[in-house]
Amino acid sequence: MEFLGKQIEPYKAVFDVLIVGTGAAGYNAAVHLHSNGVRNFAVLTENRFGGTSRNTGSDKQTYYKVSCAGEDRDAPRLMAETLFAGGSMDGDIALCEAAHSLQEFFHLVSLGVGFPHNRFGEFPGYKTDHDPLQRASSAGPYTSKDMTECLEAEAVRRNIRIIDKTQVVKLLSDAGRVYGMLCLDETGNFTVYFARNIIFAVGGPAGLYRDTVYPLGHFGASGALAREGVEFANIAEWQYGIGSIGFRWNLSGSYQQVIPRYVAVDNGVEEEFLCRYFSSSDKLITATFLKGYQWPFNPEHIRGEGSSLIDRAVYIEKHLKGKRIYLDFMRNPLEQTFDLSKINPTAYAYLANSNALGTKPIDRLLQLNPGAYRLYKDRGIDLAKEYIEIDVLPQHHNGGVGINIWWETSMPHLFAVGECAGTHGVKRPGGSALNSGQVGGLRAAAYIAGRYLKEKEPSFENIENLMSQARKTIEAFAQEFVQPEAGGITASDLLHQIQSLNSASITFLRTRENIEKGIAELDRLSKTPIKPETDLRNLFKAKETLLLSRLMYEAVLYYITHGGKSRGSYMILDSISASAPLETDAEIDASFRNTVILSRYRDSSVHTAVREVRPIPASDTWFERVWHDYQDGTLLR
Secondary structure, eight states: OEETTEEBOOOOEEESEEEEOOSHHHHHHHHHHHHTTOOSEEEEOSOTTOSHHHHOOOTTOEEEOOOOSTTOOOOHHHHHHHHHTTSSOOHHHHHHHHHTHHHHHHHHHHTTOOOOOOTTSOOOOBOOTTOSSOOEEESSTTHHHHHHHHHHHHHHHTTOEEEOSOEEEEEEEETTEEEEEEEEOTTSOEEEEEESOEEEOOOOOGGGOSSOSSOTTOOOOTHHHHHTTOOEESTTOEEEEEEETTTTEEOOTHHHHTOOEEEEEETTEEEOGGGGTOSSHHHHHHHHHHHHHTOSOOGGGTTTTOTTHHHHHHHIIIIITOOEEEEESSSOTTTTTOOGGGSOHHHHHHHHHTTOOOSSHHHHHHHHOHHHHHHHHTTTOOTTTSOEEEEEEEEEESOEEOOOTTOBOSSTTEEEOGGGBOOOOSOOOTTHHHHHHHHHHHHHHHHHHHTGGGSOOOOOTTHHHHHHHHHHHHHHHHTTBOOGGGOOBOHHHHHHHHHHHHHHHSSSEEEHHHHHHHHHHHHHHHTOOBOTTSOHHHHHHHHHHHHHHHHHHHHHHHHHHTTOOBBTTBEEESOOOTTSOSSTTOOBOOTTTTEEEEEEEETTEEEEEEEEOOOOOOOOOOHHHHHHHHHHTGGGO
16 A cells, blocks of 8 residues: 555565664674574664664763672672662562673673773772662763674674664554564665564653753654553653753763852853852852762752752753853862862762862863763863853653563563663662663563473464554554645654653653643644645654653653652652742652552553552572573573
8 A cells, every 4th residue: 555655565574583773772682582592583773873872871881780899798689679779660670680780791791891890800890879889880981882882793793684774663463462563664665574572672762852861863662662552660750960962961970070160141141050059169069079979860869958959950040040051161160269178078089089189170070081071072072161051851761661570561572671661660770771771681582582482383374464454554644644735734843842842841840730731732732733745754753752741741640649749850849930949849759669650552541550569579599499490491481
């Protein structure tokens, strides 16, 4: 059939497994599938060189694992307890991520990722946010990029097939399980791929927001799963923090620990505005330094003039007062009275031990982490000569597609790994996301190879039924278009309106009024007629974004109406204004931390519910029993 001049072609192939996404999680799943003897599979992607893994990082991008150096006494269960303590995370997932963390860490080391070790072979660590030990390691600002490129090189070495420039439009399912995907290919035509198993490794839903730290080359594709009624977990849980705009990047870690100056500019007039939010220079400077450790906004870090008061101040000055906000590395904050020797003793000791006691923030940055300076310099931004404009931006999705301990979703034979999987709950140690993506790929590959591909599979006798689904999907989209003379908007305009709404309504400051207005606006946008000359790729992205947005708004509304308070990386407020109290309104939630909020789209409406978190299991570690279960495959049941 033809749709706006585009043909739907016969199906291209029948695979045992299709992996969607060419980031660190997707490539890792591919390498593990191949290691498990699977050959009839491929990796499919919209843009092989796009995505968050390849195009983002931080001052010192972190990989979180069980400690394996020094005198720290650690074990998988202890790390699982740290992950679980963040709230709303399933304990069995936490134990899996902890138990496999060293396995996957050393897998990356074996592939050439440059995690540093000392002359004796120990891989030392450092503390990251929400980390009681020193479990974090880093290969530098581009850790995830290095991971992706090393895993990609291994996939190429193994001759794993990669299908590029192909966008997923719809999952094809039958009798409650997935069988393939309708896609828009490189030529702009529709095609169908069939697969007995599918692994989604498409990253977080960056396309939900207009203003974000996510790189321009990443959008996300989990909205295709929402359309199919797949269950999502904690979809409203995000991380927000200070980031640069223009060039999108986290301003965490070293960028804050060198104590830069925060500047507001209004009609050409500059002001060090933080002075109005902190009662003393000591508290201002200490909060700035701590922002490096405590980069994600956290309502618990507002009280006592903590580090998250900076995020609140930036929001007020920029979004409520209309000023432009910058970081200045050329001068010290409160320069006339600044004395590095009199700052918080912990901050001073850190800088002293790092040989970073330079006169100015830029001097300290070059001493502490010259790579963090070069990162901006390579993009034409010289922090030694110019300000950098900032905002408080969404950076990571802690929620996502609901999964079990094999990273399988609510739809059999469909798996989700990496950031698109909703594994993290409310709070997480920095760097745990990179570990989670690697562990997810390992476990999904092991389950598919060890169980699903060993079971007797029916032949694809239902291919014509599935092709009929594909044709009906295209017909349904075609009915949404209006005649040229009837008006309407383009899909790109629709997408921009949804993203702008989300950037204004679902931020780190949330109110019931904004959420209810947002739901009404989404209803209006969903009925907006589309021009037939629209870009098809943006059409499908806009429709997915509408679905995901509605799931997210309904989850927030459910949380607020059932008494949920501020937690994790956002505040629940009665109203948002420049005159609202800064500290006393941060009532922290405790009632929901042992539950997971579930969301799914079914029968043309959104369904939201809660369930109790699964506890950390009392795992069997008696060697002879484990050995027996491992050998006969019982552990995969």
